[in-house]
Amino acid sequence: MVLIEDILEVPNNCIVDAVIPKKEVFEAANLNSKDKRIFTDLIKQIKWCYNFTEDNVRVDKFIDEERRYEEVELININLKYDNVHKIDIGKFKEDDKIDRIADIVMRFIPYPIILTIQYENELKFYTAHIRESKADFDKIVIDGKILSTNWMNLDKLSDIEEDFITKIQFDNLDRTDFYSFYNSYFEAVVQHDGAMTAGGTVNLSVEEIKRIYEEISILDLKIKEIEKKISQEDNFNVKMELNIKAHSLKQEKEKLINELKR
Known part of the structure; x- marks a missing residue:
């Protein structure tokens, strides 16, 4: 079927x-x-x-x-x-x-x-x-x-x-x-x-939606990579730095999502 x-x-x-x-x-x-x-x-x-x-x-x-x-x-x-x-x-x-x-x-x-x-x-x-x-x-x-x-x-x-x-x-x-x-x-x-x-x-043009969606996709990949490193890292200070980077990328993603909601 x-x-x-x-x-x-x-x-x-x-x-x-x-x-x-x-x-x-x-x-x-x-x-x-x-x-x-x-x-x-x-x-x-x-x-x-x-x-x-x-x-x-x-x-x-x-x-x-x-x-x-x-x-x-x-x-x-x-x-x-x-x-x-x-x-x-x-x-x-x-x-x-x-x-x-x-x-x-x-x-x-x-x-x-x-x-x-x-x-x-x-x-x-x-x-x-x-x-x-x-x-x-x-x-x-x-x-x-x-x-x-x-x-x-x-x-x-x-x-x-x-x-x-x-x-x-x-x-x-x-x-x-x-x-x-x-x-x-x-x-x-x-x-x-x-x-x-x-x-x-x-309520955006297809080109604008495509641009924002592709930027979000790139951020998702970066976040995924960092979260994988965090799970493999034992050093507390390094983990903290990676968490800060991940948090910053998630904030960027949230801004892009808000652009879609305009």
Whole structure:
């Protein structure tokens, strides 16, 4: 069962319903042994659900000096139930590895991708704009960073999550061209992330939300690193200094969250 197929209202002529063998990703993406192990241990199935093209959705191609958005794919990854461990609401022990899987898949497939990762009745959505590599025109690079939503329990969606699901319905995506089409989804993820962080609707531009959210993400990483050092440190004075640094970073984060709430 693929959850995304139950919640998106997509025209039948966009359905692909094809399984992508993990071995195909191993070989094409030239994965190292560590990444292969992550795929083998955590992934039950990679499914190519939908293919949006000029012919089946009547959306124009978008081509400029940096981008070629000629079609958009929707890929769903189903995780192995026994090998993923939930440790809190919307949090899994393997979240870093799951994000690594998303990173590999979004770089491996040379098209803009709506990527969902599924665990039982929960979904996480990923997005990133792409552009052509200046070093190798046959390859794409991620433009900026890969963004994602929180894990959404489809049986208990919050108002913010309901709003996101509404925004990404096929009929609500901009069909001017494929860049606009994909960007509608990208912006919905940005707005969702801002609203989740602020705890409610954010009345800022998508660019402002994205900037603030990315700054918060960087601070979160720094705080996580410092807290790890604190847990490993025995020297009281060093621990005190690290705690002061962590407290200062948390204050910076709080200021950014307040910016979202303006």
